[in-house]
Amino acid sequence: MRDEIKASCPKLAHGTAMLKSYEADHIQTEVNYHFDIPPISSENGSNREQVLLAISRAMEKNNVTFAIPAINHVSTESAS
Numbered sequence: 001m002r003d004e005i006k007a008s009c010p011k012l013a014h015g016t017a018m019l020k021s022y023e024a025d026h027i028q029t030e031v032n033y034h035f036d037i038p039p040i041s042s043e044n045g046s047n048r049e050q051v052l053l054a055i056s057r058a059m060e061k062n063n064v065t066f067a068i069p070a071i072n073h074v075s076t077e078s079a080s
Contacts, residue, residue: 001031001058008054009047011036027064031055
């Protein structure tokens with residue numbers, strides 16, 4: 001993942017990508033990267049998109065498939 005982000009985002013300053021494995025078929029990824037781009041600029045939005053696409057390509061190259069997200073809805077309304 002790191003190599004894919006470096007190749008896609010030339011203004012990379014530094015960063016980390018951490019994978020945590022919970023079970024044989026579950027992983028969690030934490031990505032923390034910093035770029036030499038002002039946070040309030042049009043270039044920042046474009047760069048963010050490139051980072052997400054790079055992560056997607058890295059996952060695809062490593063045959064990672066994503067599960068359909070599960071959403072738990074909790075109602076705060078009391079039953080009447």
